[in-house]
Every structure is written in C-alpha cells, then in structure tokens.
Amino acid sequence: MNFSVRFIVAVFIAALGGDLVCGQLGGGLNRPADKPAPRTGRNSQIAHEQLLEKAKEGGIDVYFLGDSITRRWGATDYPEFLANWRTNFFGWNAANFGWGADNIENILWRVENGELDGVNPKIIVVLAGINNVGTVPGGDVKVENITRGLKALVSACQQKAPNAIIILTAIFPRNDNMAVIPTINRINDNLVKMADEKKVRYLNVNDKLADKDGKLFEGMSKDKLHPTLKGYQVWADGLKPIFTEILGPPAKTDHAPLPTGDPSARLPRSN
Secondary structure (H helix, E strand, C coil): CCHHHHHHHHHHHHHHCCCCCCCCCCCHHHCCCCCCCCCCCHHHHHHHHHHHHHHHHCCCCEEEEECHHHHHHCCCCCHHHHHHHHHHHCCCCEEEEECCCCCHHHHHHHHHHHHCCCCCCCEEEEECCHHHHCCCCCCHHHHHHHHHHHHHHHHHHHHHCCCCEEEEECCCCCCCCHHHHHHHHHHHHHHHHHCCCCCEEEECCHHHHECCCCCECCCCECCCCCECHHHHHHHHHHHHHHHHHHHCCCCCCCCCCCCCCCCCCCCCCCC
C-alpha cells in the first residue's frame, strides 16, 4: 500500500474516533501542537460530550489526561484494564479523560472547551505526544513543535485548575519504528526542564518499560505501542507513591464518576 493510500485510510479511520489508529503517520500531520484543534468525527464529538458530563459530576481528585494509552486504562470497553485501574486507584477519586488517537492539539482543545472546567482536581496526570511523534523520525522542528504543544497543555491545565499538581509523564517508547526513539528521548529531555517538582512533577518510568535503547521489555506491549496490563502496572507503580504523598493513602470509598468508554464500541475489546 503506497503512502497516499495509507494516508487516506488513516485519516478516514481517525475521523471515526476511538483508538483504532494511534499516530501511525508522521505525527499530527505537521499541525502546530500548541494550537487547539478539535476532532471532527462524530464518534469523537460524542465522546467529548460524555467527558463534559463526567466533568460536571465532580468528585474528582485525580484527573488523567491523554490519548488512547490513557483512555484504555480506565475504559468500560477494556474491562481487564479497567479492573487494574480500580485495583490501583480506588479511593483516590480518579477519573479518566483520555481519548484515542488524540494529538496534543486535540487534547488541548478538549481542555479549553470544558472538560476541565469546574473540576478542580488536586492532581492532573498528563501523558501526551506519542501520536504527534508518529512513526517517522523528526529533527529539531518536530521536537520543538511537540515540546511547545506540551508546554501549552500544561499551561492550559494550570489556568483551569490552578491548585492542581501536574504529573507530567515521559512519553513511552514505541517500537513500531525504533528510529523514533531518539526523537522521543529528546522530547522527554525537554519535559524535565518544564518540571519545578512543586506544581509540575516529572515522572519517567521508561527504564522499567524498555532497555537503554528503547526496546520494550517482554510483555509490556502486544502491538509495540499500547501497554499491556504489565505495562500499565509499571505506570501505576510510579504514580502511587506520588498520590500517597499528596493525597495520603486511598480511602475506603470512592466518589469519582463512573467510567466511560468508546461510544462506538459494541463489545469489550481484547487486551
């Protein structure tokens, strides 16, 4: 399949929403990552409406924000991942605001269009940018674009929830093209500089997910991109000490809204 055909197919699937496609091309089609951009597919619009309703329900102390890597962990259409989410985070009032195939600019649009309004979480966990990286290595322009986007996203979160501590998670390695690992590493190096370790914390669990060359350890991913249960547990193990430090141990009850899922999903998905 030549590039033009792959491009058309990928754009069509992405328009449907969900996480059927996750950054398989050159990363955000070279759009400015710091300029909010909505997803126009009807499924993504419905998901946005669902997330707006979730935000209005309140009771959220830990707010997860990201793309499909975040979404699948707390989604009704991935029941095994959702069970792991509940095992790790029940009692901390955690809610998931990830959406599949989002680039940074799409997540930024969602934040600026109501999904964080009035929520006032104590912690915001951000993992974004892998779809902007895509499968094509990039030079300074790509690294700087993605870094600017993540700065804009952190800034938007701070404006909407000024009292929240943001946990900025390093972009995970993707192994569907190992040539992008240096790009990911350069972006993560920039994220370190964004953290003051007070209002913005930096969390990098990549040495638990992959070796020094970025090759994912056995069992961390089935598709070389999205985590398995084992991979999600690595992330959880990095987050929970920070949650305990900020919030104390988890309570015996939980007041977060009920989880949502992909509106287009008919049956639970395989992990």
